[in-house]
Amino acid sequence: MVNCWGLLTSQEEPVPLKSVEVELEVRDHVATVVSTLNYENKEDKLLEAVFVFPLPGDAAVCHFSAKIGQTEIVAEVKEKQKAREEYDDALSSGREVFLLEESDQSPDIFSLSVGSLRPGESASIRLEYITELAVQADEGLRFCLPAVLNPRYQPRGSKDVCIQVTSVPASLVPYSLSFSARVSSPRPVSKVESNCPLDALQYLNTEQTQAMVKMAAGHKFDRDVELLIYYKDAHQPTAVVEAGQASAKPGTLMGDPVVMLSLYPEFPQAVMSSDASCAEFVFLLDRSGSMAGSRIKCARVFIIVPLTHLPMGCYFNIYSFGSSYEHIFPKSVEYNEKTMEEALKKVNTMGGDLEGTEILTPLEHIYSQPCISSQPRQLFVFTDGEVRNTKEVINLVKRNSGSHRCFSFGIGKAASSALINGLAKEGGGHAQFITGTDRMEPKVMQSLRFALQPTVVDISVKWDLPKGVSVTALSPPITALFDGQRSLVYAQLTGQSSEAVEGCVTVKYSLAGHPSQNQLHFSLKPAEDTGLTVHRLAARTLIRSLEKEEGERGGEQDGEVKKKVVELSVQSGVSSAFTAFIAVNKGDGKAIQGPLVLRNVPTPSEYIFPRTNLKARNPSRSTTVFMFKTVAYSQLSFHVFHCGSIGHQLTPREDLLQLVSLQKASGCWVLDPALAAALGKTSKEVKNTKPSAVSHLWATILALIWLHGFKMDAQEEWKLLAMKAVSWLRAQNASVTDVSEPQFLDAEITAVINDAK
Known part of the structure; x- marks a missing residue:
C-alpha cells in the first residue's frame, strides 16, 4: 500500500523535495530568477537527493546557497573536477554538502546534489540565475520557467554514462510551486500574459512602468510557466551602464563599468521594398x-x-x-x-x-x-x-x-x-x-x-567615447542583422573622463550592396539599482565565447582557454562548463554516521515514463x-487540403488557413467552390459578380478584398502572400484591360465588401 502522506517516487520511495518557490524580477529585457527549493528528510536514514532540471540555455547561475536550521552556507565557484572531488570527500566523511553543475552534454541541463541530509532535517536551497528575454514576433518578451525534463533521445552508438531520473505525471508530483513576478522598465508595461492562471496585474506606480503579478493559487506544476511581457514602444534602442564592483580590482571585468546596448537596426526602405x-x-x-x-x-x-x-x-x-x-x-x-x-x-x-x-x-x-x-x-x-x-x-x-x-x-x-x-x-x-x-x-x-x-555583410561596431575612456568588446562580433530585430552588445569601459558624459556607438553594415549605419547616443553615467546583473550577463557572454574557442581547439595549448574560463567564472561568480558550485557545512566538525541512501527527485511529465537516462557528473x-515537431492542436479539426461544404462555419483561424491553402504557386486563386467556401459564399454568389473571361483574375481580387476586409488583425501572416498575388495581378495587364473601365473594379470591390458586411 502506498504511503500517501510522504513524498514518493514511482518506486514508492520518499522524496525529500517539498516545495519550489520562484521569484522573477524583470528589468526591461533582463530577468533575474530566484528559486528556493525546500527539502525535508522524513526518513530515519541519511539521504543524498539528486534533482536534475532544465534552465534556459543562455542563463547564467550566479548564486547558490543552502540554509540548514539557522546556518547558511554560501557556495563557492570552483573548477569542476576539484568541486566533484570535494563533494565526494565530504560525503565519505559524513558532512552535509551541496553541489550544483551544468551537464557536460548540454548547458541547459543542471543537476543538484544534496548530500548527507540528516534524518528529520530540513534544508532550504537558494538558486539564482540571470538571463536575457527573447523578443517574440508580436513584440512580447518571453520568459519560460521549465517544468518538464522530458526523456532525451540518444543517437545510436553514443556512449552513455548516466544517472537515473524518474518522470511521473504532473498530478503525482509531490512538491508544490509558487511563482511571482515583478516587472520594471523605462517604458510603460502594457500587459502581462501567461499560459498559466494569474492573479490580476498590479501597477506599482502611476506611470505604469512597474508592475507585479502572481500565479493563481492551486496551480499544478503540469506545464512550463510561460510569461509574455509587453511594453509600449518596445523597439527602441537603449543603453545601460553599470558601475563596477567596489571590492573588485580596477581594470578587471568586475571592477570596471560595463555597458549593455540593445540595438534595433532600421534598414533603408528603398532596399527593403524589394525583398529577395x-x-x-x-x-x-x-x-x-x-x-x-x-x-x-x-x-x-x-x-x-x-x-x-x-x-x-x-x-x-x-x-x-x-x-x-x-x-x-x-x-x-x-x-x-x-x-x-x-x-x-x-x-x-x-x-x-x-x-x-x-x-x-x-x-x-x-x-x-x-x-x-x-x-x-x-x-x-x-x-x-x-x-x-x-x-x-x-x-x-x-x-x-x-x-x-x-x-x-x-x-x-x-x-x-x-x-x-x-x-x-x-x-x-x-x-x-x-x-x-x-x-x-x-x-x-x-x-x-x-x-x-x-x-547583411561587413558588420562593424565603432565606439566614440570621451578622451581617457577606452572600450573592450565582451560580445562576439555581430554576424547577423535583421530589420527591427534586437541585437545585444556588451562592452567593458576602462578609465575616466572629466569632460563629456556621453558616448556614441555606430553600427555599420552593407545591405544588398548599399552601405548603411545606425547610431545610438547614450549617457556614461551608471544606472542606479542594477546590482551586478549587466556584469554577470557580460561575463556569461564572454564565458560562452571562450568555451566555444576551447571546443574548437580541442584542449590544445595546455588548456589555456579553459584556464581563462575558470578564472573568469570564479571572479564573476557565474557558472560555466568547467566550474561548479560547491557548499560544505563544516559545522562543529562532527561527522554524520550511518549509511547513505540515494533518492532521485522526480520531474513532471504528461505521461508515466520509465526511468530515463540523463548524463551525470561522473561520466x-x-x-x-x-x-x-509539434504539439497537438485539437482545435484544428479540418483537413487543409479538403474544404468543407459551402456555408460551413469556420473559426477565424481555420478560414484564413483554408484561403491560404488555396493560393497557387504563381500567386493567383482559382474561381471554384472551394474558394467560395473559404470566402463564406456560394459558387453562384461569387460567379455572378465575375466579369467575363477573367476567372483567375477575379478570384484573386476577391481573395485580396477578403483579406483586407476581414483579416487586417492577422496582416503579418498573409502580407507576403498578398505581395505575391499583387505581383501576379500586375503581370496580367492584358487581362485587366478586358475588365471594362477601371471604375468597374472599384464599383465591384465596393459592392463585394458591402455585401460581405
Whole structure:
C-alpha cells in the first residue's frame, strides 16, 4: 500500500523535495530568477537527493546557497573536477554538502546534489540565475520557467554514462510551486500574459512602468510557466551602464563599468521594398514516433504557411527524419505549381513512423549538397529538441555557417533552449519558440521575412567615447542583422573622463550592396539599482565565447582557454562548463554516521515514463530547412487540403488557413467552390459578380478584398502572400484591360465588401 502522506517516487520511495518557490524580477529585457527549493528528510536514514532540471540555455547561475536550521552556507565557484572531488570527500566523511553543475552534454541541463541530509532535517536551497528575454514576433518578451525534463533521445552508438531520473505525471508530483513576478522598465508595461492562471496585474506606480503579478493559487506544476511581457514602444534602442564592483580590482571585468546596448537596426526602405526572391528552401519534417496520430496531422499546417508564401523562381525540397531520413526530391527543385502540388500531396501521406529523433544525419546530408548559384541557402529547423548530442549538432551548423543562415523553432514545452538558440546563433539566423496554444503562423512568417531579406555583410561596431575612456568588446562580433530585430552588445569601459558624459556607438553594415549605419547616443553615467546583473550577463557572454574557442581547439595549448574560463567564472561568480558550485557545512566538525541512501527527485511529465537516462557528473549563401515537431492542436479539426461544404462555419483561424491553402504557386486563386467556401459564399454568389473571361483574375481580387476586409488583425501572416498575388495581378495587364473601365473594379470591390458586411 502506498504511503500517501510522504513524498514518493514511482518506486514508492520518499522524496525529500517539498516545495519550489520562484521569484522573477524583470528589468526591461533582463530577468533575474530566484528559486528556493525546500527539502525535508522524513526518513530515519541519511539521504543524498539528486534533482536534475532544465534552465534556459543562455542563463547564467550566479548564486547558490543552502540554509540548514539557522546556518547558511554560501557556495563557492570552483573548477569542476576539484568541486566533484570535494563533494565526494565530504560525503565519505559524513558532512552535509551541496553541489550544483551544468551537464557536460548540454548547458541547459543542471543537476543538484544534496548530500548527507540528516534524518528529520530540513534544508532550504537558494538558486539564482540571470538571463536575457527573447523578443517574440508580436513584440512580447518571453520568459519560460521549465517544468518538464522530458526523456532525451540518444543517437545510436553514443556512449552513455548516466544517472537515473524518474518522470511521473504532473498530478503525482509531490512538491508544490509558487511563482511571482515583478516587472520594471523605462517604458510603460502594457500587459502581462501567461499560459498559466494569474492573479490580476498590479501597477506599482502611476506611470505604469512597474508592475507585479502572481500565479493563481492551486496551480499544478503540469506545464512550463510561460510569461509574455509587453511594453509600449518596445523597439527602441537603449543603453545601460553599470558601475563596477567596489571590492573588485580596477581594470578587471568586475571592477570596471560595463555597458549593455540593445540595438534595433532600421534598414533603408528603398532596399527593403524589394525583398529577395531567390533562395533555396528545404523543409525537414520530424516523423519520429512521438509524432504519430494527431501530431503529424497538425505538423502539416506548418508546411502550408511557408510553402504558399514562397516566391516564384526559388528552389525547395522537403526532408523527413526519425532514426532514418527521407527526401521528396533527389535534389532541390524549382518552385512552381506542379512541384508545390506534388510536394504537398506527399507530405499529406506522411506519418510518425520513423522512430527516433536523429537530427544530425539529415543535416549532414543537406550540407553535403552543393549550393545552387544565385540561390542563397537558408536553414529552418523545426524540432522539439529532444536530443542528447546538442553540442555536436550545433557545431555542425557552425562549421557550415559560411554557406547558409539557420532559423530555428522550438516546438512544445520540452524544446531545448540550448539547441534552438544555439542553432540560430551559430547559423546567423533567428530562434522562435512555439508552446501551448501559440499561433505558429506569425512566428513562421516573421522568420520567413527575415530569410527573404538580403544577407547583411561587413558588420562593424565603432565606439566614440570621451578622451581617457577606452572600450573592450565582451560580445562576439555581430554576424547577423535583421530589420527591427534586437541585437545585444556588451562592452567593458576602462578609465575616466572629466569632460563629456556621453558616448556614441555606430553600427555599420552593407545591405544588398548599399552601405548603411545606425547610431545610438547614450549617457556614461551608471544606472542606479542594477546590482551586478549587466556584469554577470557580460561575463556569461564572454564565458560562452571562450568555451566555444576551447571546443574548437580541442584542449590544445595546455588548456589555456579553459584556464581563462575558470578564472573568469570564479571572479564573476557565474557558472560555466568547467566550474561548479560547491557548499560544505563544516559545522562543529562532527561527522554524520550511518549509511547513505540515494533518492532521485522526480520531474513532471504528461505521461508515466520509465526511468530515463540523463548524463551525470561522473561520466554567405543561404537552403532553407524546416524541421517540424509539434504539439497537438485539437482545435484544428479540418483537413487543409479538403474544404468543407459551402456555408460551413469556420473559426477565424481555420478560414484564413483554408484561403491560404488555396493560393497557387504563381500567386493567383482559382474561381471554384472551394474558394467560395473559404470566402463564406456560394459558387453562384461569387460567379455572378465575375466579369467575363477573367476567372483567375477575379478570384484573386476577391481573395485580396477578403483579406483586407476581414483579416487586417492577422496582416503579418498573409502580407507576403498578398505581395505575391499583387505581383501576379500586375503581370496580367492584358487581362485587366478586358475588365471594362477601371471604375468597374472599384464599383465591384465596393459592392463585394458591402455585401460581405
